[in-house]
Amino acid sequence: MTIRKRKIVRLILVALFTSVFLIATVNAIENDTNACFEEYKNDPEIFACRGKLPDVMDKEWNNSIKNCWMNLTRMGRSEFDSSFRAIGSRDRVLNVYLSSDYQDEIDDARIDKIYNIIENYCEEQEGINEVPVVFLWQEDEIWYPEYGHESFERIQNESWLITTRGIVPEIDELSEKIAWTDKLTKITENVEGMEQYYYGMYGDRTVYGFGAHLNGYITVEFNSESPELINESVINDIYQMIDETAEEKGISDVPVVFRWSEKDIEETEDTPGFTSTMLVLGLALAIGIRRV
Structure with a gap:
C-alpha cells in the first residue's frame, strides 16, 4: 500500500471513530436529559x-x-x-x-x-x-363519596381537625358532584388575601394547604408546628375571605374544613396539584389542596 493510500485509510478511520464517538456522546446527553433525578x-x-x-x-x-x-x-x-x-x-x-x-x-x-x-x-x-x-x-376514573352532612361527620374524630364552617350540600348525582367541586376549585382560584398567610404574616408560615377536597368542601391546612399562631380570629378572617368569594359566585355557607398539617411540609412537600389546587389523599383528581 502506498503512503498516500495509507494516509487516506487513516483519515477515513479517524473520521469513522469521531462519528461514532459523537453519536455516542449525543445519545448519552439525551439519555441523561431524559433520565430521572x-x-x-x-x-x-x-x-x-x-x-x-x-x-x-x-x-x-x-x-x-x-x-x-x-x-x-x-x-x-x-x-x-x-x-x-x-x-x-x-x-x-x-x-x-x-x-x-x-x-x-x-x-x-x-x-x-x-x-x-x-x-x-x-x-x-x-x-x-x-x-x-x-x-x-x-387515572381519569374518579370515585366520589356521599355529599351532605355526612361529609363533616366522617371527619369529626380525626386528630387533625380544628373546626368546620358552612354546609356541604346534599348531592347524589356524579355529574353534580363534579360540577360542585369544580365550583369550589374556582373559588380557591379567586380568593384574595390568602398570600399573607402563606408567607409569614405573623413571622412564620401559617397556612400550608388550601384547596378543594374530594369530600365536597374546601380545606385550609394550618402549620401544626406553630399552633400558637392559630386562633378564632384567624379562622374567622380566612373563612370570611373564602365566603365572600363564594357569595360572588352564588354560593352561600360555603363548606370549609380547618385542619392541622400532619407532616412537616418542608421535608415531604407531597403536593400533587391541579390546574388551580393540590391533590388530596394521594389521588390525582380534578380538584385538590394547594400546599404552599
Whole structure:
C-alpha cells in the first residue's frame, strides 16, 4: 500500500471513530436529559423527568419553585396539552400529571412541549433555569363519596381537625358532584388575601394547604408546628375571605374544613396539584389542596 493510500485509510478511520464517538456522546446527553433525578429513578409512578436539581436548594429556591407552581396552577389545562390533568409540587420538584388514557400517544416531543411551557414560564417569572419536573400518569376514573352532612361527620374524630364552617350540600348525582367541586376549585382560584398567610404574616408560615377536597368542601391546612399562631380570629378572617368569594359566585355557607398539617411540609412537600389546587389523599383528581 502506498503512503498516500495509507494516509487516506487513516483519515477515513479517524473520521469513522469521531462519528461514532459523537453519536455516542449525543445519545448519552439525551439519555441523561431524559433520565430521572437520582431520588426518583426507581419510582414506578414517574415515567419521565426534565430539567435538573440545583446544587443548593435553600429557602430562596424553595420559595421560587412554589411561586412558580402557584402561578402555573392558574393556567388552563388546554394551555399545556389535551392530556394535561394537574401540576403540583413535591420535594421541591414540580409534578405534572397526564391522563393515562393518552399513554399510547405521549412521546418525548410531546413531553418536551409541555416542559418548555413550564420552563419558559418559571424562567420568566422566577428566574429558574432548567426547572426540575417529573411526569406521572393520572387515572381519569374518579370515585366520589356521599355529599351532605355526612361529609363533616366522617371527619369529626380525626386528630387533625380544628373546626368546620358552612354546609356541604346534599348531592347524589356524579355529574353534580363534579360540577360542585369544580365550583369550589374556582373559588380557591379567586380568593384574595390568602398570600399573607402563606408567607409569614405573623413571622412564620401559617397556612400550608388550601384547596378543594374530594369530600365536597374546601380545606385550609394550618402549620401544626406553630399552633400558637392559630386562633378564632384567624379562622374567622380566612373563612370570611373564602365566603365572600363564594357569595360572588352564588354560593352561600360555603363548606370549609380547618385542619392541622400532619407532616412537616418542608421535608415531604407531597403536593400533587391541579390546574388551580393540590391533590388530596394521594389521588390525582380534578380538584385538590394547594400546599404552599
